[in-house]
Amino acid sequence: MRPSSGARVGGPDLSIWDWRWDSAWPAILAMALVTYLIRIGGYWLMGRVPIGPRMGRALEALPGAIFVSAVLPIAVKAGPPGIAASLVAGLSMLALRRDWLAIFLGLAAGALTRGAGF
DSSP, rough: OOOHHHBBBTSSSGGGOOOSSSSSSSHHHHHHHHHHHHHHHHHHOOOOOOOHHHHHHHHHHHHHHHIIIIHEEEHHHOOHHHHHHHHHHHHHHHHHHOOOHHHHHHHHHHHHHHTTTO
């Protein structure tokens, strides 16, 4: 005789773990809630930390560090168009201090590099 689905011979009944959601929305909403709570928790925690000169310098350097650690590996993997896009976006952000213009110029540089056959 075969055991029922989820049950093993001689082991615990694992059928309570054999369930599925009918939709992905509960998981999406749960992840959104957790993300929101983590973000709010970070603001709450930083509201209780005294920000001195050293901490201020660290927080000012954070966007550049995130760019290098997150975007640069993707750009290198994309090849010349990705590298050109990242360089142009980064340099134009340093020179112009306009987020959307830097994004547009970086996308344009990547598209032109790809259009040139690289």
